[in-house]
Amino acid sequence: MTGARTVSHDFEIVYAEQDVDAATVSFTGRASADGLGVVVTGDCPRCHGSTASEYRYGLPGTGTKGLWSKLTGTARTEPDPGSVTETLRQETYFCECGHPHPQLPGNAVFVGCGASWQVRSLIVEGAP
Amino acid sequence: MNGRDRRWAELARELEFSELPELRQRAEGWRAGLTGLSTLLAVLVVLKGRDDLAGLPTAARNTAMGLIAGAFVLLVIGSVLATRAAHGSPRDSDKQMLITGHALRQWTEKEVKGVSRTLRRAALCCLLGVLLAGGGVGVAWSTTEKAKDHLVRVGTPTGELCGELVRAGRGGYVVKVEEGGEGDAPRQVTLPARDVDSVAPVASCDAPG
Missing domain, CATH: 2.30.30 (SH3 type barrels.)
Incomplete structure (x- = not known):
């Protein structure tokens, strides 16, 4: 989370899966404690709770890149910070304030108020 | 934003917990694929002719050997491509990416095209391999002389x-x-x-x- 919080967390707001504008909120990305991912923190634009979304480095599944990517030099084993920043900017974020807002579905993966947004202001620590 | 973004994000979040089973499944697929290749080799050794290629006239022997060698190469390539399409490349096991919903969606869309292309190539290689193997066997059978009696x-x-x-x-x-x-x-x-x-x-x- 960046900057001082001006509005307190609204615990009573009812869970709703709605897209909200995050123009006024800044988010910060930094390496997770174990170094195996990136944690993006900030305040939820809807419920104003402090939210943290963690993304891990990993294998998305099976792949088909092989000799060609090696020959053309497009094969990489380590993600570069620039692409990490770009990836985080393109992501849609969900409220993960951790508070079970009223009417939160029992199978909800993201525990929060249900809001989602695209970041306008994102600072990734360690990125060029 | 719509429900699809949420679904992709949820999939990305849950992927963390299926990474090891995914890798094991890939390893099992490659093991099965390599076993299939060994079987293929055995089959091609059996399909070398009615008796053996050494008994053929020189031109026929060279033709049959060329066809069978070509068939072997094509079938091996086809088999490897099919295994890659089904289970991915082992080389990708060291390729890490930041798994977000958007990245997973992009990767999946790209992967669908890649797998489709690889599968088409595998099918083409296997078809050509079977045709060449059939041609080689045909040449061997049609030119092998009957053993002389008396x-x-x-x-x-x-x-x-x-x-x-x-x-x-x-x-x-x-x-x-x-x-x-x-x-x-x-x-x-x-x-x-x-x-x-x-x-x-x-x-x-x-x-x-």
């Missing part, structure tokens, strides 16, 4: 003669003798009975015995 080695005062016994009677022995050169027509030799010291059946005229 081969005899006839002893005469001037030496031995080996060939196919055509007939024997009062008029003597008629033997069809292959000439040394490949492609030369066999020659019929008539040996008077009084000149024949011995007649012995043999399996082959290649070596005296």
Whole structure:
């Protein structure tokens, strides 16, 4: 989370899966404690709770890149910070304030108020 | 934003917990694929001809060997491509990316195209491989000469003669003798009975015995 919080967390707001504008909120990305991912923190634009979304480095599944990517030099084993920043900017974020807002579905993966947004202001620590 | 973004994000979040089973599944797939390749090799060794390629005329032997070698290469490539399409490349096991919903969606869309392309190539290679293998077997079968019956080695005062016994009677022995050169027509030799010291059946005229 960046900057001082001006509005307190609204615990009573009812869970709703709605897209909200995050123009006024800044988010910060930094390496997770174990170094195996990136944690993006900030305040939820809807419920104003402090939210943290963690993304891990990993294998998305099976792949088909092989000799060609090696020959053309497009094969990489380590993600570069620039692409990490770009990836985080393109992501849609969900409220993960951790508070079970009223009417939160029992199978909800993201525990929060249900809001989602695209970041306008994102600072990734360690990125060029 | 819509529900699809949420679904992709949820999938990305849950992927963390299925990474090891995913890798194990990939390893199992490759193990099965490599086992299939070993079987393929055994099958191609069996399909080398009615007897063996060494008995074919030179041109036919070279053609058959070329076809079978080509078939083998194509079938191996096709098999590897099919395994890659089904289970991915082992090389990708060290390729890490930040797994977000958006990145997962992009990767999946790209992967769908890649797998489709690889699968088409695998099918083409397998089809061509089967055609070449069939051609090789056809060449081997159509040019393998039937083993000669009634081969005899006839002893005469001037030496031995080996060939196919055509007939024997009062008029003597008629033997069809292959000439040394490949492609030369066999020659019929008539040996008077009084000149024949011995007649012995043999399996082959290649070596005296």
